[in-house]
Amino acid sequence: xxxxxxxxxxxxxxxxxxxxxxxxxxxxxxxxxxxxxxxxxxxxxxxxxxxxxxxxxxxxxxxxxxxxxxxxxxxxxxxxxxxxxxxxxxxxxxxxxxxxxxxxxxxxxxxxxxxxxxxxxxxxxxxxxxxxxxxxxxxxxxxxxxxxxxxxxxxxxxxxxxxxxxxxxxxxxxxxxxxxxxxxxxxxxxxxxxxxxxxxxxxxxxxxxxxxxxxxxxxxxxxxxxxxxxxxxxxxxxxxxxxxxxxxxxxxxxxxxxxxxxxxxxxxxxxxxxxxx
Amino acid sequence: xxxxxxxxxxxxxxxxxxxxxxxxxxxxxxxxxxxxxxxxxxxxxxxxxxxxxxxxxxxxxxxxxxxxxxxxxxxxxxxxxxxxxxxxxxxxxxxxxxxxxxxxxxxxxxxxxxxxxxxxxxxxxxxxxxxxxxxxxxxxxxxxxxxxxxxxxxxxxxxxxxxxxxxxxxxxxxxxxxxxxxxxxxxxxxxxxxxxxxxxxxxxxxxxxxxxxxxxxxxxxxxxxxxxxxxxxxxxxxxxxxxxxxxxxxxxxxxxxxxxxxxxxxxxxxxxxxxxxxxxxxxxxxxxxxxxxxxxxxxxxxxxxxxxxxxxxxxxxxxxxxxxxxxxxxxxxxxxxxxxxxxxxxxxxxxxxxxxxxxxxxxxxxxxxxxxxxxxxxxxxxxxxxxxxxxxxxxxxxxxxxxxxxxxxxxxxxxxxxxxxxxxxxxxxxxxxxxxxxxxxxxxxxxxx
Numbered sequence: 001x002x003x004x005x006x007x008x009x010x011x012x013x014x015x016x017x018x019x020x021x022x023x024x025x026x027x028x029x030x031x032x033x034x035x036x037x038x039x040x041x042x043x044x045x046x047x048x049x050x051x052x053x054x055x056x057x058x059x060x061x062x063x064x065x066x067x068x069x070x071x072x073x074x075x076x077x078x079x080x081x082x083x084x085x086x087x088x089x090x091x092x093x094x095x096x097x098x099x100x101x102x103x104x105x106x107x108x109x110x111x112x113x114x115x116x117x118x119x120x121x122x123x124x125x126x127x128x129x130x131x132x133x134x135x136x137x138x139x140x141x142x143x144x145x146x147x148x149x150x151x152x153x154x155x156x157x158x159x160x161x162x163x164x165x166x167x168x169x170x171x172x173x174x175x176x177x178x179x180x181x182x183x184x185x186x187x188x189x190x191x192x193x194x195x196x197x198x199x200x201x202x203x204x205x206x207x208x209x210x211x212x213x214x215x216x217x218x219x220x221x222x223x224x225x226x227x228x229x230x231x232x233x234x235x236x237x238x239x240x241x242x243x244x245x246x247x248x249x250x251x252x253x254x255x256x257x258x259x260x261x262x263x264x265x266x267x268x269x270x271x272x273x274x275x276x277x
Numbered sequence: 278x279x280x281x282x283x284x285x286x287x288x289x290x291x292x293x294x295x296x297x298x299x300x301x302x303x304x305x306x307x308x309x310x311x312x313x314x315x316x317x318x319x320x321x322x323x324x325x326x327x328x329x330x331x332x333x334x335x336x337x338x339x340x341x342x343x344x345x346x347x348x349x350x351x352x353x354x355x356x357x358x359x360x361x362x363x364x365x366x367x368x369x370x371x372x373x374x375x376x377x378x379x380x381x382x383x384x385x386x387x388x389x390x391x392x393x394x395x396x397x398x399x400x401x402x403x404x405x406x407x408x409x410x411x412x413x414x415x416x417x418x419x420x421x422x423x424x425x426x427x428x429x430x431x432x433x434x435x436x437x438x439x440x441x442x443x444x445x446x447x448x449x450x451x452x453x454x455x456x457x458x459x460x461x462x463x464x465x466x467x468x469x470x471x472x473x474x475x476x477x478x479x480x481x482x483x484x485x486x487x488x489x490x491x492x493x494x495x496x497x498x499x500x501x502x503x504x505x506x507x508x509x510x511x512x513x514x515x516x517x518x519x520x521x522x523x524x525x526x527x528x529x530x531x532x533x534x535x536x537x538x539x540x541x542x543x544x545x546x547x548x549x550x551x552x553x554x555x556x557x558x559x560x561x562x563x564x565x566x567x568x569x570x571x572x573x574x575x576x577x578x579x580x581x582x583x584x585x586x587x588x589x590x591x592x593x594x595x596x597x598x599x600x601x602x603x604x605x606x607x608x609x610x611x612x613x614x615x616x617x618x619x620x621x622x623x624x625x626x627x628x629x630x631x632x633x634x635x636x637x638x639x640x641x642x643x644x645x646x647x648x649x650x651x652x653x654x655x656x657x658x659x660x661x662x663x664x665x666x667x668x669x670x671x672x673x674x675x676x677x678x679x680x681x682x683x684x685x686x687x688x689x690x691x692x693x694x695x696x697x698x699x700x701x702x703x704x705x706x707x708x709x710x711x712x713x714x715x716x717x718x719x720x721x722x723x724x725x726x
Contacts, residue, residue, distance in 0.1 A: 072687065093541070093595075093597070094457075096595045097594075097595030097596055098595030099534060099541040172407070245595070246591045247591050
């Protein structure tokens with residue numbers, strides 16, 4: 001067949017489409033961590049007021065959902081309350097030939113919530129892990145009353161779930177752990193149930209008490225406070241991240257630069273998290 | 278005058294009427310605690326009823342979420358000079374009734390230079406009943422048959438989070454083989470991979486050690502044992518092994534990441550150690566092209582080693598340089614009736630081969646990606662040029678070009694062009710005096726979910 005015309009047409013299509021691919025738009029979509037939704041919406045709201053031409057669209061769904069959306073191309077920025085997994089990086093490599101860009105944007109501490117009536121005040125990291133793994137099932141095993149432990153946790157698409165599993169539980173959660181949609185629901189459940197235990201962002205612990213956490217038997221119990229989370233002495237501290245497919249450009253870059261500026265970082269405390277510096 | 282008086286009367290009546298405002302006495306609504314309590318109780322009952330309805334639904338959703346269904350379909354239009362099909366006389370099948378042929382066509386005596394094709398139609402079922410246990414089943418649909426591509430169980434070690442055991446039918450450990458067509462930019466895998474790993478999959482078991490999760494060491498080691506005949510020979514013989522020999526495959530990869538520079542380098546090595554059993558007495562050819570007699574039950578070498586490199590760099594979107602190299606000995610018996618015949622190496626004997634590819638891939642934003650690949654496969658490194666006496670020993674270099682447009686996040690349209698350039702030999706003569714005109718242009722539509 002005569003492929004000359006085909007080749008020329010194909011070459012023209014390629015050149016034109018590459019040209020179009022570098023056009024920038026002012027709309028930025030942000031999707032992912034439920035932990036970060038309020039913070040992210042606050043950032044977007046203030047940024048759009050300052051930059052009337054910009055459009056920042058923020059939705060939740062969980063860290064895993066946000067990263068999946070980043071991989072399939074349906075969001076510009078993925079919010080995640082856990083570090084990206086190696087398997088997710090592999091998917092980015094396969095689809096975009098890049099490893100993604102990780103931007104830590106805030107700090108958070110994961111609180112272990114206890115009912116205020118519960119006499120237990122301090123637990124080691126190992127004990128907390130064993131409780132959520134179902135290996136410790138009664139409060140009397142950790143110095144409390146003779147009562148079964150009721151577990152509340154997040155659903156598996158949540159970055160909070162992933163972070164807590166990888167850093168504290170280190171194995172499968174107990175099948176008796178009741179999953180609830182969102183940290184507020186966990187706080188609410190622990191508030192009502194004297195012998196329950198839950199976990200979530202330190203900013204949410206209203207009406208419940210924070211459990212002091214010990215790294216090991218010999219360490220002192222540390223409560224999640226602004227100071228202990230900032231200086232990483234509280235054992236269950238984490239960064240909150242934004243992930244992109246590749247180096248940000250255009251409006252996304254301007255938005256991220258502003259988030260990392262002193263102005264953007266100043267908003268973090270209002271939502272209950274902690275700035276990077 | 279009467280009219281004026283009537284008009285005045287009417288307007289006065291209207292004004293007076295408009296001012297007659299009904300004196301609404303504001304009756305404060307007495308909200309008693311009892312009625313509030315009653316309302317709360319009613320709502321509580323509704324919530325309890327909703328909870329009762331939701332609980333079994335949640336249970337059903339939890340069960341369903343353990344099963345993931347994904348898949349993809351590729352349909353394409355190919356334009357070519359002739360169909361490049363391996364034959365017992367050589368790897369090429371040319372246009373019938375023209376000077377471009379030295380192989381008589383038995384299947385289709387009429388020239389075909391374009392065709393619609395369903396390249397892939399696959400649905401993948403992944404069932405994870407509990408964390409760390411995965412079952413995978415993936416059939417492939419073609420217009421004439423349904424074949425099984427993947428069917429394996431994967432068990433993760435719960436104690437160290439490092440090891441995985443795979444048992445069943447799955448991809449052989451190799452970068453290009455394991456890289457799904459769904460993501461690949463180029464229309465087909467390199468000639469080297471197609472010849473060394475027919476059908477990509479094999480039946481066997483594999484242990485994977487991934488030191489990233491537990492130790493944060495980006496090292497991954499695969500050790501697999503396979504039947505070694507799958508994808509070769511008649512399909513009826515692909516459901517079990519044809520001999521007691523097992524092929525051992527080892528692959529190790531290491532990843533370096535330099536996030537600040539936007540750079541990632543993955544590299545690794547692999548080895549394949551296996552044997553081919555002879556199933557037809559006859560005269561075979563050794564690596565030096567010397568004839569020897571082989572009998573049923575004799576073993577031929579099938580072993581090679583290889584290296585791989587993938588470099589990723591973030592510059593105006595992602596760019597990647599990918600390369601693989603293999604060298605070793607491949608063997609086989611010609612004839613499609615032979616139970617372990619490899620259709621991509623349709624030759625009786627052993628050959629020392631060398632194969633490699635170098636590919637450059639670039640993404641442009643989220644909608645476009647393109648690539649250029651050069652691949653080479655020399656089935657007989659001992660001979661070259663006019664020293665080559667049979668078409669099967671000719672080296673082939675292939676240029677591949679591809680460009681894709683993502684119509685939606687899960688639909689892409691691809692243009693591809695493949696240019697194989699064969700070694701020439703006047704000893705073989707005929708069409709092999711020149712480069713054969715066997716380029717292929719492909720327009721491909723892919724949908725995945």
